[in-house]
Structure formats: C-alpha cells, structure tokens
Amino acid sequence: MDSTQLLKGVLDVAVLAVIENEDGYGYDIVRRLKQAGLDDVGDASVYGTLRRLFTAGALNSYVVASEDGPHRKYYGINEVGAQMLADQRESWKTFSNQMTALLEPRKRSNRTYGGN
Numbered sequence: 013m014d015s016t017q018l019l020k021g022v023l024d025v026a027v028l029a030v031i032e033n034e035d036g037y038g039y040d041i042v043r044r045l046k047q048a049g050l051d052d053v054g055d056a057s058v059y060g061t062l063r064r065l066f067t068a069g070a071l072n073s074y075v076v077a078s079e080d081g082p083h084r085k086y087y088g089i090n091e092v093g094a095q096m097l098a099d100q101r102e103s104w105k106t107f108s109n110q111m112t113a114l115l116e117p118r119k120r121s122n123r124t125y126g127g128n
Contacts, residue, residue, distance in 0.1 A: 041062070
C-alpha cells in the first residue's frame with residue numbers, strides 16, 4: 013500500500029499533534045514528523061498544511077530572529093486548533109477501530125458464491 017496516499021488524509025492532524033506541546037518552524041515540524049515514523053512526508057506538503065491550518069484559524073504564528081540564517085516563522089496551536097485536534101483524534105479512533113475490525117482475518121465460511 014502506498015503510504016503517501018494515506019499520509020495526505022492525516023497530515024493536518026499529524027501536524028497539529030507534533031506542535032500540540034511545543035511550537036515549531038517548518039523544517040523543525042518536518043523533522044519531528046519524520047522522527048515519529050512518517051518518513052514519506054514531504055517538506056512542501058507540510059508547509060502547505062501549515063499555511064492551510066493558519067488560514068483556517070487553527071494556528072498562531074510569530075517570527076523569531078536567527079543569528080545562523082534567515083528569521084524563522086514559528087507556528088503554535090491555539091484553541092481552535094486544539095479543538096480540531098481533539099475532534100480528529102476521536103474520528104481517528106473510530107475509523108481505526110472500524111478498519112481494524114474489517115481487516116482482521118476471519119474464518120472462511122463454506123458458503124459458495126457465484127450462483128451454483
């Protein structure tokens with residue numbers, strides 16, 4: 013199964029989860045996602061997700077000067093984002109339980125299909 017397709021559907025909640033307890037800038041958020049095992053996450057996808065979540069009112073942003081290079085734009089979760097994360101966690105639990113039940117190996121019945 014191509015995990016990049018699965019990742020597209022859960023990238024918003026993954027980004028919210030990694031900045032729930034600590035604000036981060038783009039590259040830092042990408043690094044945290046990869047450390048969490050999401051190796052297929054792309055930089056451009058994360059930056060697009062950050063912009064989308066910010067526009068939706070789920071994130072705050074601020075700029076921090078850097079002595080090592082350009083200023084960094086940090087993102088932090090706000091009340092709207094925290095509620096979004098809580099809702100998506102519940103949705104994920106329900107969906108995950110349903111998929112696990114569907115994918116569990118089942119005992120094969122003796123029923124024959126095909127109209128015979």
